[in-house]
Amino acid sequence: MTTESVSDEITFAYWVPNVSGGLVTSDIEQRTSWDYDYNVKLAQTAENNGFEYALSQVRYEASYGAEFQHESTSFSLALLLATQRLKVIAAVHPGLWQPAVLAKLGATADQLSGGRFAVNVVSGWFKDEFTHLGEPWLEHDERYRRSAEFLQVLRKIWTEDDVDFRGDFYRIHDFTLKPKPLNTVDRPNPELFQGGNSLAARRNGGRYSDWYFSNGKDFDGVTEQIVDVRASAREVGREVKVGLNGFIIARDTEKEARDTLREIVEKANKPAVEGFRSAVQQAGNSTADKTGMWADSTFEDLVQYNDGFRTGLIGTPEQIAERIAAYRKRGVDLILGGFLHFQEEIEYFGEKVLPLVREIEASERSADHTLVGV
Template sequence: MPGTPVDPTPLSFAYWVPNVSGGLVTSTVEQRTDWGYDYNRTLAQLAENNGFDYALSQVRYMASYGADHQHESTSFSLALLLATERLKVIAAVHPGLWQPGVLAKWVATADHLSGGRAAVNVVSGWFKDEFTALGEPWLEHDERYRRTAEFIQVLREIWTSDDANFAGDFYRLHHFDLKPKPVDVPGRPHPEIFQGGNSTAARRNGGRVSDWYFSNGKDYDGFVEQVAEVNAHAADAGRAGAVRFGLNGFLIARDSEREAREQLREIIAGANVEAVEGFRSAVQQAGSSTSDKRGMWADSSFDDLVQYNDDFRTQLIGTPEQIADRALEYKRRGANLLLLGFLHYHEEVEYFGRHVLPIIREKEAELVAREPALVAGA
């Protein structure tokens, strides 16, 4: 992308924690993964020794989309933090099911126990049954995102103020003082706050209040569109340059492109049609509930939804060299982090660290050397 400043900071990598049963694709294809703690403890240690900076624990409270069993995200995240030394773990949480002051306290404690490595992904929610089954009100789409914006503002206020006050439509603070505050980490004013979504409301929140904006799997054009819009909202809010961007991708790295493409074909051929169609019905109804029909999964195909975050669209599929080239093209378009899923977690995380990451780092160095003027202007 000529004329686009290149961020000299190395591309970061995260992985989806498989803390729910069923793996990350809804298919009968073999998935060598496990939702239990022992497997995930080993995985977290493998990940931090193979170049991963973050892990994201999923949140699901009821069975859905093939995930019959689930471990709760915050407690599981803390367990992984205590089992590792460098890995940052992001716990996904829902406003409406969490009170932000209680979560702020939990994160501060987890942050101290882990030496400053706790983070949160604030999820506005699409699964209506999880709220209604628990007797909680289900808000319309844009109202859920308004609540999320306040939730994030309250977290930041509590973590950074000795006399926290907030008056919103959903939350109130009256002279609240959290002690201890989260760990003082150089360059980090408070634990990192991630947030995702595709809708106009999600993009607005990403620009105005979040530290990180997660995009579902996208091709180049789709990702560039989101980056530009979120950055415009950030600039309007006086936060130009404050938001970093993560992109979902399902990684299939094999010694040959033919092997990788055949693996993708097998995944889709083995799709659980009933489960995928059920998920498509639920989430596309949620996506189309937005006023401009631009919500999550609004334009996802059946094949896209075999992986429930549209991660095949990012096309991180092929040889290590091909994947490295594609990863760096996303970096040039604004990606700071790639959030990855795998079919066979232990083996493929190690393969990534041994065969893919070294090529990415080599090509990053070449990119900086080749475009110094752009880097200097970043």
């Protein structure tokens, strides 16, 4: 199998902790906070340590250790206005948003931030968030069909006037949005991300989004997805980039990193993890081929609720840098990192890990140029 496209340099993003409880469902100490002041400082630290993107999570109902949440689009705009270069991605759910309304919000956020706003379309896994709000719950592939229309409507409204769209889920009639988002030659409109693991998610990622987000995966798992996503993109004459989730435990020694992982799992909040498991595994298993998110996740995987341990970014700076470089060679364009102690670990990553990644990339580029010249 070939993934065909390899970036010169891999890009880094981090999960915004705008949801309480941290990124692992464990009673281990997590030096993080969901409040605004903490997150402003964290965003500024991240952009000064080599991170180009931040992803604001979206949860609507208190549950599974995430009792408090800041809404993703408003929180993203707040972080954009507190930073200079960082691009902030707001996660949103079709079915709870009307795409033209989000397009209006996105255009304003993009204008106010100088073109740094982006959207991650989440097709939905938490049934209670829909039914408790009186919204219909669609089965898996229908949710992704709705997301496909949602992505198309956003793109059209951000780039065209007098928009008409007649789909099964959305009807837009002669609609013009002004001002539109900032447009440049290399960035025509806010970037659109599509998450998921299933074949329906891969199809949407290839056909309609700029980026495809994968849950945590090992080398074989992410390569399979990249091949599928880029094949879908080629069918319609497009290109798509790929982001991979990974929980990063970088320590001075491998033993320290492995001991930290062991403690996280040993101190897992078992009722919360099992509650999350029961809510999400129906999502993956509801697909015909059982390829959806969390379909084969173990208890240990779900302690980090986006399978972040599976990516294997656990060890010394040298080990992690080599593994990140190996993912890049397989076609990964972005690593979306989660951390136990966000502030200090993002600083550690920027100081210890990222320079090693750049050294490996520069060495590989030099070797490639040498081979070309032979």
